[in-house]
Amino acid sequence: xxxxxxxxxxxxxxxxxxxxxxxxxxxxxxxxxxxxxxxxxxxxxxxxxxxxxxxxxxxxxxxxxxxxxxxxxxxxxxxxxxxxxxxxxxxxxxxxxxxxxxxxxxxxxxxxxxxxxxxxxxxxxxxxxxxxxxxxxxxxxxxxxxxxxxxxxxxxxxxxxxxxxxxxxxxxxxxxxxxxxxxxxxxxxxxxxxxxxxxxxxxxxxxxxxxxxxxxxxxxxxxxxxxxxxxxxxxxxxxxxxxxxxxxxxxxxxxxxxxxxxxxxxxxxxxxxxxxxxxxxxxxxxxxxxxxxxxxxxxxxxxxxxxxxxxxxxxxxxxxxxxxxxxxxxxxxxxxxxxxxxxxxxxxxx
Amino acid sequence: xxxxxxxxxxxxxxxxxxxxxxxxxxxxxxxxxxxxxxxxxxxxxxxxxxxxxxxxxxxxxxxxxxxxxxxxxxxxxxxxxxxxxxxxxxxxxxxxxxxxxxxxxxxxxxxxxxxxxxxxxxxxxxxxxxxxxxxxxxxxxxxxxxxxxxxxxxxxxxxxxxxxxxxxxxxxxxxxxxxxxxxxxxxxxxxxxxxxxxxxxxxxxxxxxxxxxxxxxxxxxxxxxxxxxxxxxxxxxxxxxxxxxxxxxxxxxxxxxxxxxxxxxxxxxxxxxxxxxxxxxxxxxxxxxxxxxxxxxxxxxxxxxxxxxxx
Numbered sequence: 008x009x010x011x012x013x014x015x016x017x018x019x020x021x022x023x024x025x026x027x028x029x030x031x032x033x034x035x036x037x038x039x040x041x042x043x044x045x046x047x048x049x050x051x052x053x054x055x056x057x058x059x060x061x062x063x064x065x066x067x068x069x070x071x072x073x074x075x076x077x078x079x080x081x082x083x084x085x086x087x088x089x090x091x092x093x094x095x096x097x098x099x100x101x102x103x104x105x106x107x108x109x110x111x112x113x114x115x116x117x118x119x120x121x122x123x124x125x126x127x128x129x130x131x132x133x134x135x136x137x138x139x140x141x142x143x144x145x146x147x148x149x150x151x152x153x154x155x156x157x158x159x160x161x162x163x164x165x166x167x168x169x170x171x172x173x174x175x176x177x178x179x180x181x182x183x184x185x186x187x188x189x190x191x192x193x194x195x196x197x198x199x200x201x202x203x204x205x206x207x208x209x210x211x212x213x214x215x216x217x218x219x220x221x222x223x224x225x226x227x228x229x230x231x232x233x234x235x236x237x238x239x240x241x242x243x244x245x246x247x248x249x250x251x252x253x254x255x256x257x258x259x260x261x262x263x264x265x266x267x268x269x270x271x272x273x274x275x276x277x278x279x280x281x282x283x284x285x286x287x288x289x290x291x292x293x294x295x296x297x298x299x300x301x302x303x304x305x306x307x308x309x310x311x312x313x314x315x316x317x318x319x320x321x322x323x324x325x326x327x328x329x330x331x332x333x334x335x336x337x338x339x340x341x342x343x344x345x346x347x348x349x350x351x352x353x354x355x356x357x
Numbered sequence: 358x359x360x361x362x363x364x365x366x367x368x369x370x371x372x373x374x375x376x377x378x379x380x381x382x383x384x385x386x387x388x389x390x391x392x393x394x395x396x397x398x399x400x401x402x403x404x405x406x407x408x409x410x411x412x413x414x415x416x417x418x419x420x421x422x423x424x425x426x427x428x429x430x431x432x433x434x435x436x437x438x439x440x441x442x443x444x445x446x447x448x449x450x451x452x453x454x455x456x457x458x459x460x461x462x463x464x465x466x467x468x469x470x471x472x473x474x475x476x477x478x479x480x481x482x483x484x485x486x487x488x489x490x491x492x493x494x495x496x497x498x499x500x501x502x503x504x505x506x507x508x509x510x511x512x513x514x515x516x517x518x519x520x521x522x523x524x525x526x527x528x529x530x531x532x533x534x535x536x537x538x539x540x541x542x543x544x545x546x547x548x549x550x551x552x553x554x555x556x557x558x559x560x561x562x563x564x565x566x567x568x569x570x571x572x573x574x575x576x577x578x579x580x581x582x583x584x585x586x587x588x589x590x591x592x593x594x595x596x597x598x599x600x601x602x603x604x605x606x607x608x609x610x611x612x613x614x615x616x617x618x619x620x621x622x623x624x625x626x627x628x629x630x631x632x633x634x635x636x637x638x639x640x641x642x643x644x645x646x647x648x649x650x651x652x653x654x655x656x657x658x659x660x661x662x663x664x665x666x667x668x
Binding site for chain 2: 014155169329336
């Protein structure tokens with residue numbers, strides 16, 4: 008009797024999840040070793056992170072606040088994965104949504120019940136506008152969306168920086184890098200956590216339902232799995248690509264709007280906090296599952312929060328960026344390993 | 358005339374960063390692997406160069422150290438993507454995060470400190486006296502000559518004039534056929550991916566040793582991604598890459614010169630030029646030259662891991 012490794016086209020769900028957990032643990036262990044080598048006690052730091060995150064309502068509120076944008080940017084990237092594309096530009100769409108929402112919040116006056124929806128729509132429009140060129144280039148001339156969406160991130164960052172330090176600068180307060188406070192605020196849901204959190208969760212469930220249970224969602228999946236077959240079956244692949252990409256941009260734009268209206272209350276350079284890029288990791292960890300997005304965003308929020316706590320201990324947030332990279336690489340490797348299974352080969356057939 | 362010389366000088370300096378990183382990416386993609394970690398590798402190279410020259414004030418040693426660091430991280434990436442066959446897009450993004458995060462963490466200690474030793478201009482006799490072009494092209498530092506002439510020509514000759522280069526391209530086009538012909542597909546991919554990564558880190562070192570002589574977080578500023586885009590724009594050919602890099606250097610130079618001369622455009626807008634330029638240059642040709650879509654120059658097996666034993 009002999010054993011050999013055989014590769015299967017799709018991994019067993021149980022194996023896939025086990026490998027995921029192992030990969031994340033392994034990445035954290037490697038990170039811990041690096042921390043230990045640089046002269047800190049990783050176990051003490053880890054304990055501190057856990058107690059200050061889960062030990063107080065303050066820590067849990069922080070978690071909810073951080074998870075909100077991560078759920079949405081993760082959802083934005085995940086949606087495009089369903090049709091086999093990569094939106095690496097959630098960062099830029101986040102900025103565009105924040106910029107558009109801030110423009111409405113700063114320069115239009117009205118009652119709060121009207122202004123918040125107006126800002127929301129502006130966020131949607133901003134995010135969609137920012138992904139329009141990559142969308143059209145992808146749908147009509149087949150230009151790879153990976154690089155086009157990404158390049159626009161830098162343009163959006165510079166644009167927001169320009170407005171926040173230039174024409175919209177808060178002239179009264181003497182601060183250089185941000186606009187005045189925006190009066191229209193997302194009401195609070197629980198402690199510091201605003202209604203944006205509920206919106207993010209609801210939107211995720213809604214998108215999950217649409218993608219899983221409607222004909223449209225089915226067509227999106229087929230278009231992603233095999234465009235030629237989809238076209239042959241009469242699915243307008245190009246229109247599905249356009250719709251999915253614009254939806255993705257809109258979701259990322261909403262994340263930007265919520266950050267302006269709910270958390271930061273002003274537009275400033277660097278407002279996105281890398282949420283767009285971290286959304287890629289959330290989407291990867293979630294695979295193509297919408298509910299996975301919620302879990303992955305929670306994990307990512309925990310890691311980010313850990314970064315903030317570690318900062319008080321003399322470590323930098325950049326170390327957390329490096330750690331997330333490590334998590335991503337181990338996950339990618341683990342995902343490939345999950346395809347393999349030990350199979351027994353009988354002597355009779357062999 | 359002064360303006361044009363200034364523009365060209367800056368274009369050559371700025372383009373060199375892109376050219377070296379993109380040359381590394383060409384090697385990598387020609388053997389069939391997309392490395393999206395260029396941005397992170399450049400950050401690592403940049404910080405290594407500064408760190409090393411602070412203790413050993415010799416730019417060549419700093420540059421060599423950056424190449425070595427790039428090689429090491431390239432090997433990690435190659436182990437993941439070539440040997441373990443993990444998803445190349447994910448691993449590339451992971452490498453970018455790891456590289457930028459690590460570089461920022463390590464580099465915090467000497468942020469804003471000037472590099473102790475940088476490459477000084479080497480003036481080529483006679484040629485540098487050519488009006489307008491001379492100062493721009495023939496009184497640059499030694500890396501510029503290396504990046505614009507020696508390395509691209511060497512890579513071009515290797516790839517298109519030798520049997521080894523033919524094998525290399527076969528690995529990127531049809532790894533199964535190459536394997537059947539006895540070419541060591543995985544070894545070839547492994548080493549060229551690592552070598553390409555070393556060049557990307559070298560581009561980062563060029564950034565701090567010859568262009569902006571000090572480290573700051575965010576110094577790479579998307580140049581790694583522009584380099585990746587440039588490879589597509591240059592249709593995977595090393596000599597085209599150099600010309601394209603020069604073109605993009607010119608766009609960047611326009612921004613710098615505009616800022617220095619107080620052109621009535623905001624610096625933020627001038628700063629967008631390289632990104633918008635890249636965007637235009639990858640979209641417009643595809644629309645104008647409709648046929649280019651069918652004649653995609655990308656290696657056929659690009660991005661696909663090779664399994665010998667999958668049946």
